[in-house]
Amino acid sequence: MKSIYIVFVTLFAALSMSVFAAPMTIPMGKHLEKGVTCAQCHKENPPAKAVPFEKCESCHGNNDAMAKRTEKVEPNPHFNHLGDVTCTECHKNHSESVLICSNCHKFNLKTP
């Protein structure tokens, strides 16, 4: 964890002050571990804007593809009655992810 922190500190130091204000309490999790770089998601340099869901789909596939991957999960978060929910409505890359179903349900699902 410490090394990850250092990477971030260095990164931040290189970025402008306004970027500093971004909430990065949970920096990237698996993406960092797997070596996914800022530029693979953010087309602007330095990163400053939210990333469109199409970017996520370019690596992971769309909801239909994801639904197959999590078909054993009950209920399947990627195939639901709300329809085509975009990835980033639930998965927050730099902060705690959410489960939008929880506005109405209490499922035992944890969103990575």
Place this chain on the structure above:
Amino acid sequence: MGTLTRRSLLKSGLAAVGAGTVAMMGRPSSAEAATTQKVGKAQTFDAVIVGAGCAGLACAIEVHDQGGKPVVLEKMGRPSGNAIFALGSVCVTGTRLQKEQGIDDDSVEQFYQDMMKVSLQRGDPELTRFYAENSAEAFHWLVDKIGVKFKKIIKAPYPRFGRIHRIDGEGITGGGMLIRKLLAAAKARGIPVLYHTKAVELLTNLKMEVTGVRALTPEGLKDFNAKGGVLIASGGFSANREMLTMYMGGWAANLATRGSPYVTGENIALTKPLYAQLVHMDQFHGGPIVAATHVNPADILNAGYGIIVSMQGQRVIDEASTYVAKAKTLPRVTKENRAFQICDSNSKNPQLAGMIKKYTHLNSPFYQAETLEELAKLTDIPAEALIKTVNEYNDALKNNAPAQLNPPNTLKTPYAVETAPYYAFPFEGGMTATFGGPKINVRAEVVNTEQQTIPGLYAAGNAAGGLFYNDYIGGCQLGGATIFGRVAAKEMVARSKKA
């Protein structure tokens, strides 16, 4: 309009609904952005459709299939009305599926009579007859043109009989599957469905004929001109507390919302300035719901076992009334709009095991105890009151006088609450959908206060008024949205060709 900047729009509350959510929610963000034009520049279509629900999408597809050019405006990032929550019953008669299953004991006339009976003869007779006569055709359209799959019909008592055709949700709600299929059909036809585009005003000419819609888009206000007409398919006002209070009374605003939080009465707000005749405004469908988990407890309330008690431990509702009546009564007889269905372990109760499974599966709290004292402790009901209520109830059964209780219990065969363990299932009264709105005729044209049609203005589904009153036969709302959405399509295409 061109002078409005994005920044100034974002400051206004209205913009916050559409624009503020765009960055995070816009499923079709990049794709749609490419097809939208510059702020303020109007585009012209044969039909402009407000709302991507069942009625709106059915209409758009039919407009296209009749040779017209439709556009669908949807204020949210995806269809977000009541349809996606619907179980998926579609109530129709005279279908191939009925024939295949040998169900031949119904007729259009009988269906019409039953629909009128359920609306206490107050539903518009012409709309009701039109529904009954066109229901089978609408069903076959859903199957043949949209590819909706239906399950085997399960026969039910009056007034559903062999009429309920249940959509196969393939793992999600039937309504959610219906919308997926309608969207796919719209996409296959190249029909533009513009998200984050909220209709805020109807455009008229100097004769006050409706000529289009002004909508708030991520780029600002934009006009959509309609050669044939505008369909209001924005759903009802079940999520608008101000309107519920205004048209029904404060008690109704205390009901939990069973379905969409986004059906907020634009059917009224958009059409009232044109003096549309608003009818059945105090009418709605209610149902029980566990607000915190959205578990539907209707089955256990219908089972015919046990009693319904308030948080204070009093019986509050005749257990023989329908689940609709129970839901509608609860906010009037309890201040919390909350009660418990108390059951014992009578092994004949056909719903108990299923309900335990459902509440458990959906992480919805319910309570089980060996004694009533313990149950009272778990539920926070005063123990003395609960025990007294149960004893009074059991005594009344012994004395053959449950109808003399206050409130009476008029179950045909009531059962004592006497076998441990005891169960308490909490629930709230909820609102499914409102029935009121601008009155339509059988051409789905909106009628004004002088009984004249408003040229170019159409309504269908929960947005339209006239078809339903008091209650409806389960499945007639999705049926009505499909039937009248498609009628509007045919009218608008014909009108556009004449223009």
